[in-house]
């Protein structure tokens with residue numbers, strides 16, 4: 001039995017009307033049906049954070065939500081960070097502080113940090129490392145991600 | 158992996174959800190709350206429900222309230238709701254300490270208190286809170302509403318006395334007296350992982366001695382529970398090191414620890430002794 005339906009997803013302000021099965025995860029729909037492949041898929045069970053996007057301003061694991069559940073909500077992905085030619089301060093900061101190597105985890109880290117810093121740019125170092133422990137990076141060793149988010153937070157104030 | 162096919166239902170009221178569950182539970186229909194446990198197990202194909210009844214659109218279930226001495230947590234109240242000053246008093250302060258140990262922020266923004274209670278993972282922090290404070294699960298089915306105290310709810314690893322057609326509409330916790338001291342600590346190998354063991358203690362002081370002690374242990378046994386042997390040691394004694402050591406020893410002796418490939422029973426017992434003492438020190 002398949003339960004298919006037409007839904008509209010609003011991603012970075014653009015509406016995508018798509019036809020998906022109920023079992024389609026939000027991350028798959030964002031990538032496959034909406035063609036926004038900046039959001040990555042690692043573990044598909046909530047552990048790695050590669051799929052982190054903002055739903056109504058809050059960071060969520062988009063592999064643990066079904067696309068049908070996101071109908072009518074505002075979704076933000078890494079593609080929405082850049083304004084015209086201007087990178088987001090956090091993207092600039094990731095470049096400057098070498099906070100990425102292969103870049104696989106980067107969209108997830110960026111969305112996680114943007115979601116939290118937009119509400120509270122004054123995180124202590126302890127809160128920051130607690131926050132960033134949510135996502136996995138197999139390359140950088142995290143120190144530079146910490147530095148980049150710390151510096152980027154100042155840029156976002 | 159990808160979850161298997163299911164039919165999706167999004168009721169707008171509790172009555173509608175209850176009647177859907179009544180109809181679909183016999184066909185392996187299930188409630189979808191935060192999805193932070195269920196969707197992961199579906200991705201592993203360990204769960205393959207034929208129907209999902211998504212309760213996230215039911216407004217009346219999103220309520221968190223505190224009055225008449227009771228904190229009432231609706232089925233859609235998310236973990237992150239407790240990471241704010243919304244709840245005051247000793248119970249609010251305790252829940253704020255505990256919530257930071259549950260997974261990570263992006264999981265706390267979706268996962269629900271009641272979903273954890275229904276899921277009954279032995280290492281669930283909220284299940285430990287329910288056991289420690291003698292919380293009550295409010296269950297609704299076509300037969301009516303049933304109120305089950307935590308001590309009668311948990312039966313084993315991910316096993317509860319809830320019937321398959323019962324919707325957990327809310328969890329209720331008593332508001333602790335303002336002068337209640339609380340301590341919580343858990344141990345896991347990495348930040349945000351499920352705990353190998355945890356200890357939650359509360360007590361008040363009358364003059365110089367401990368009264369109304371509560372000691373609950375989670376993660377170590379198949380379900381969290383209060384440890385009366387440890388509470389008996391605390392009752393009427395001064396909150397000093399000798400008392401805490403004796404109470405911690407009583408807890409370590411009383412439990413029947415689970416074993417798994419990484420953790421022997423002996424290791425868990427030692428951990429419980431240590432964590433109980435630390436939780437008592439944190440509360441002091």
Ligand SMILES: Cc1cc2nc3c(=O)[nH]c(=O)nc-3n(C[C@H](O)[C@H](O)[C@H](O)COP(=O)(O)OP(=O)(O)OC[C@H]3O[C@@H](n4cnc5c(N)ncnc54)[C@H](O)[C@@H]3O)c2cc1C
Pocket residue numbers: 045046047187188189190191192193194195196197232258259260261264267268269270271272273275276278280281282283323324325326349350351352
């Ligand atoms: C990476 C990761 C780390 C985690 N770490 C922790 C941790 O450290 N501690 C911890 O406690 N949890 C942890 N979790 C689990 C998380 O807290 C879940 O949110 C929680 O266990 C389940 O709540 P939910 O709302 O997401 O429920 P769901 O996943 O939607 O449902 C879980 C189960 O409960 C049933 N159910 C849910 N709500 C109801 C209801 N109202 N009535 C009847 N049945 C219901 C569902 O049918 C399902 O069987 C972690 C999860 C992930 C992905």
Ligand code: FES
Pocket residue numbers: 040041042043044045046047048049050051052061062063064
């Ligand atoms: S892909 Fe979603 S958390 Fe790993």
Ligand code: FES
Pocket residue numbers: 099100101102103104105106136137138139140
């Ligand atoms: S940069 Fe390679 S995983 Fe993080």
